[in-house]
Amino acid sequence: xxxxxxxxQIALQEMAREFLRKHWPAERMRAALDAQPAVIxxxxxxxxxxxxxxxxxxxxxxxxxxxxxxxxxxxAQEAGRGILAGPFESSLVAAIALxxxxxxxxxxxxxxxxxAGGTRVTLAIDEPEGGYGVDAVKTxxxxxxxxxxxxxxxxxxxxxxxxxxxxVAARSPDGLGLVPIDxxxxxxxxxxxxxxxxxxxxxxxxxxxxxxAASLLAGGEAMLREVYEIWTTLLAADLLGTxxxxxxxxxxxxxERVQFGRPIGSFQAVSHRLxxxxxxxxxxxxxxxxxxxxxxxxxxxxxxxxxxAKAWLSDTAVSAAESxxxxxxxxxxxxxxxxxxxxxxxxxxxxxxxxxxxxxxxVAMHMQRAWMPPVKA
Numbered sequence: 001x002x003x004x005x006x007x008x009q010i011a012l013q014e015m016a017r018e019f020l021r022k023h024w025p026a027e028r029m030r031a032a033l034d035a036q037p038a039v040i041x042x043x044x045x046x047x048x049x050x051x052x053x054x055x056x057x058x059x060x061x062x063x064x065x066x067x068x069x070x071x072x073x074x075x076a077q078e079a080g081r082g083i084l085a086g087p088f089e090s091s092l093v094a095a096i097a098l099x100x101x102x103x104x105x106x107x108x109x110x111x112x113x114x115x116a117g118g119t120r121v122t123l124a125i126d127e128p129e130g131g132y133g134v135d136a137v138k139t140x141x142x143x144x145x146x147x148x149x150x151x152x153x154x155x156x157x158x159x160x161x162x163x164x165x166x167x168v169a170a171r172s173p174d175g176l177g178l179v180p181i182d183x184x185x186x187x188x189x190x191x192x193x194x195x196x197x198x199x200x201x202x203x204x205x206x207x208x209x210x211x212x213a214a215s216l217l218a219g220g221e222a223m224l225r226e227v228y229e230i231w232t233t234l235l236a237a238d239l240l241g242t243x244x245x246x247x248x249x250x251x252x253x254x255x256e257r258v259q260f261g262r263p264i265g266s267f268q269a270v271s272h273r274l275x276x277x278x279x280x281x282x283x284x285x286x287x288x289x290x291x292x293x294x295x296x297x298x299x300x301x302x303x304x305x306x307x308x309a310k311a312w313l314s315d316t317a318v319s320a321a322e323s324x325x326x327x328x329x330x331x332x333x334x335x336x337x338x339x340x341x342x343x344x345x346x347x348x349x350x351x352x353x354x355x356x357x358x359x360x361x362x363v364a365m366h367m368q369r370a371w372m373p374p375v376k377a
Contacts, residue, residue, distance in 0.1 A: 003289035005074065013074045016053075020082035023047065026338060032085040033198030033341070040086040040162065049117035054091050058099045062108060063115040069230055070292040072096065073237035077288075080241025080349075083341055085199060087120055087159035089234055094121040097167055097178060097227045101217035110165065110180070120162055123178070124154035124204055125169040125228060132354040134169065134176065134225050141172035141179065141211060149208035150181065156352060160202035161192045167217075168206070169224055176221040185209050197344035226295075229306045232353045233291050236306070239313040239349050240288055243281050243320040246342045250274055250324035270327060277323050280316040287312050304366035311359035314350035321346045 005013070023044055032041050048054070057072045058064025065071070076089055091114060098111040098121070113119040130136040139152025150170055160166065160183070167178045181188065187209030190202050217223065251274060254265030265271055287309040294302035321343035325332040332339045350356065 003286055003293065005070070005289075009071055009074050012056075012071065013078060016075055016078040017081065019047070019051070020078060020084060024082050024084060029083055029085060029341075033083075045086055046117065048088060049115075052115070053088065054095055054117070055115035056092065057096050058111060058115060062099070062112045064095070064099070068292075069096075069233060069295045070289065072230075073234055073288065073292050076234040076237035077241040077244075080238035080345065081245045082241070083197075083245075083338070083345060087122065087162060087200075089238065090122040090158040090163075091120060093227065093231045093234060094123055094167055096230055097123060097217070097223070100223055100227060101178070101219045107217065119164045120159065121165045121167060121180075122157060122159050122163045123167045123169075123227070123231065124157045124160065125224075125231075126155055126353065128153055128155040128203070132358055134221070134228055137169045137171060137176060139168060139170040139206065141170050141216075143173075144208060147210060148212050149187070150179065150206045150211045151208055152206050154204040154206075156193070156195075156201045157204050158199070158201050160190050160204055161200055166204065168204075170216075172216055174216055174220070177216045177219070177224050178227070179211055179216050181206070181209060181211055195344075195348045197341065197348045199345075199348065225303075228353070229303055230295060232310050232359075233288070233295060233306050235349050235353055236284075236288050236291070236309040236313045239310075239317040239346060240281070240284055242342050242346045242349070243277070243284065243313065243317040246317070246320040246324040246339070246346070247274065247277050247281060249339055249342070250277075250320075250327040253324075254327050273323050274327070277316070277320045280312070280319065284309065284313040284316045301366065301370070304363055304370075307354075307359035307362040307366070310354065311356040311363065314346075314356040314359070317346035318343070318350055 028041060052065050053075055055064030056067045056075055060066045072092055079088055095111060095114055098107040101107050114121050126132055127136060127138060130138060141148055141150045163183050166181045166183050168181050170179055187207045189205040193201050193203060195201055254270055255263050291305040291309040294305045324339045325343060328337060328339055331337055
């Protein structure tokens with residue numbers, strides 16, 4: 001199985017890295033993260049839209065690039081490496097959901113407008129009670145005298161405060177799926193929150209907000225589960241970028257900082273720790289691209305690979321950032337250095353859509369189903 005990126009994907013990766021290096025310097029990134037509430041750098045956002053990043057996994061007939069999950073993960077990886085703030089990844093996942101719903105009449109205009117930067121859309125799936133994932137969804141769509149109404153709560157919804165449309169996971173008489181809801185509708189309450197890393201999220205409460213069971217996106221539960229796996233994979237890609245950036249900061253500082261007449265990187269206590277982190281990063285990279293390939297080819301075991309990548313890279317990103325902090329010593333804790341920003345992002349994304357323990361349990365569950373014969377009654 002070949003996990004290597006194509007020439008086009010490598011070129012996109014290099015272009016994204018260079019763009020963020022030039023247009024998303026430390027002072028710009030800090031200004032966006034320090035704002036209360038967090039703000040979007042409109043100039044950078046406009047350029048991201050013009051480069052077509054939001055439609056990287058959407059078809060060309062709606063303004064997309066026609067890429068796949070692997071191509072989207074390449075951009076998510078660079079977003080993590082560059083600590084990109086704003087609704088990029090949430091918009092990317094929303095575009096994938098609209099594209100994969102197959103509901104052209106309902107989604108075509110919304111998808112095209114999202115890709116063009118006119119409408120901001122985000123997904124609302126996880127809930128404050130009941131655990132992670134699609135199976136834990138309790139939000140319901142039910143008939144009322146005044147029409148169909150949606151009720152429930154969503155937690156840690158990314159970039160909800162700036163979104164015009166919410167794609168909400170809910171249970172309806174037709175089954176489980178995603179339903180688009182106007183974020184400004186009566187009965188929709190958005191409570192802005194701020195993540196540890198400065199990114200914007202919110203709790204969203206639906207109190208019999210108007211909707212239509214008929215507007216449930218085509219594809220239903222199967223599409224919702226696929227989108228959730230893709231979203232988890234993009235988070236894993238972001239974590240890989242965070243780990244890479246942390247490791248590079250540690251390596252650079254260890255080669256420059258001199259103690260006892262030689263660089264601290266020459267001491268085994270430092271070099272061995274960074275070597276361990278490098279091995280973990282490379283293992284995580286293989287797991288990530290394996291998960292992306294399985295999703296692109298829609299293989300049955302894709303969810304197990306997705307969870308393996310998310311679990312491993314959650315631990316790896318936090319470990320690499322903590323190692324960088326230790327290598328920097330006291331200055332690593334200061335606001336002027338970027339190390340703590342990577343640690344904050346790593347911890348937040350490691351917990352989102354299921355922490356490492358949750359995904360290890362999912363891997364074990366898939367292995368049990370695949371390798372153990374069913375017990376006869």
